[in-house]
Amino acid sequence: MAQTVDARQKVLAANEAAAQELRGSFAAAGTLVVNLISSPGSGKTTLLEASTRALRARYRLGCIEGDIATERDADRLRALGIPAHQILTGGACHLDARQVRGALEQALFPGLDILFIENVGNLICPTSYDLGEDFKVVLLSVTEGDDKPFKYPAIFARAAVSVITKSDLLPYTSFDLEAVRQQVATLNPDGAFLVTSARSGAGIDTWCRLLEARLAAKRGGRA
Amino acid sequence: MHELSIAQSILAGTRTALTPYPGARVERVRVAVGELTAIEPELLRFAWEALLDGTPDAGCVLDVEWRPARQSCPACGVPRQRPEHGWLMVCEECGGALRIEGGQELDLLQVSFVLPDDEEDADGTDR
Known part of the structure; x- marks a missing residue:
């Protein structure tokens, strides 16, 4: 006779426990942690380069890069003078909290103001994994097309900030910015929506001010 | 995957x-x-x-x-029927923003x- 037991728990309970532990240590350190998620080639690293140039004089920044292969992204940020640690997933399509914990044990990060975690390029798999971040950011470049929020609702519903990238290319595409704004507002009425171009510099100030405001709010809440 | x-x-x-x-x-x-x-x-x-x-x-x-996931209207205080595989952009009754639950x-x-x-x-x- 088969027996049945109530096994009610979150499937990702182990990941969530590790993420909560990380969240606690980030809170104690007063570090704002941002988890960046997008398709490959949307401009995550390029946005981080622009953010680094704008913020490095006033804030201690650090970066964890998730990729299947190569140290290329971490090298790009180190070249700008901030500490960066590369996690190589060897084919896995997302980062999990235990990998981030492992990276923090290896990386010699000084007390950071802002830690960026650049996830593996993928709009799907990283969605479910809490990394102990303060919030997720989803990037969408205008060349990817204006139907993506409804095609990938999970990440757009969950990310506190949606960043449109490569806005300098808007005149050369049929990307309907208003349609995208409405899709994001439908999925995530409380989320922030920014339009940026790392190349022209448009919107980078707004993005950096958002980071500064969230950092101040986090530290204000702690005091 | x-x-x-x-x-x-x-x-x-x-x-x-x-x-x-x-x-x-x-x-x-x-x-x-x-x-x-x-x-x-x-x-x-x-x-x-x-x-x-x-x-x-x-x-x-x-x-x-x-x-x-369900959509509901906070202003009307009622759930709204989503189109199959789709989303309502606004509340059909009051035109207000909807919230997603679940x-x-x-x-x-x-x-x-x-x-x-x-x-x-x-x-x-x-x-």
């Missing part, structure tokens, strides 16, 4: 639930998967089969309860198993 890691996490949770029952063979595991978890039930079942293949639990059924579930619910003694009984084997 992260369904394999999700399947591994379901299996880990299943094993934890069966700690008090040594030797138990799992027959059926029930999970809830929300629409906004970016998990595809068919791929999850496939990953589950692949994971258990060649183990004593091979053939264990993974029941996936699909939990759709769809984030990714839960292990129940584990059904047989104990070695039961299997012997079923075979009519004397102990």
Whole structure:
């Protein structure tokens, strides 16, 4: 006779426990942690380069890069003078909290103001994994097309900030910015929506001010 | 394709639930998967089969309860019927912004198993 037991728990309970532990240590350190998620080639690293140039004089920044292969992204940020640690997933399509914990044990990060975690390029798999971040950011470049929020609702519903990238290319595409704004507002009425171009510099100030405001709010809440 | 890691996490949770029952063979595991978890039930079942293949639990059924996200209007205070596979942009009654509820579930619910003694009984084997 088969027996049945109530096994009610979150499937990702182990990941969530590790993420909560990380969240606690980030809170104690007063570090704002941002988890960046997008398709490959949307401009995550390029946005981080622009953010680094704008913020490095006033804030201690650090970066964890998730990729299947190569140290290329971490090298790009180190070249700008901030500490960066590369996690190589060897084919896995997302980062999990235990990998981030492992990276923090290896990386010699000084007390950071802002830690960026650049996830593996993928709009799907990283969605479910809490990394102990303060919030997720989803990037969408205008060349990817204006139907993506409804095609990938999970990440757009969950990310506190949606960043449109490569806005300098808007005149050369049929990307309907208003349609995208409405899709994001439908999925995530409380989320922030920014339009940026790392190349022209448009919107980078707004993005950096958002980071500064969230950092101040986090530290204000702690005091 | 992260369904394999999700399947591994379901299996880990299943094993934890069966700690008090040594030797138990799992027959059926029930999970809830929300629409906004970016998990595809068919791929999850496939990953589950692949994971258990060649183990004593091979053939264990993974029941996936699909939990759709719902939209409701905070102004009207009522749920609104979504179009199939789509979303309402605004409330059809008042034109206001809608909120999304649910769809984030990714839960292990129940584990059904047989104990070695039961299997012997079923075979009519004397102990």
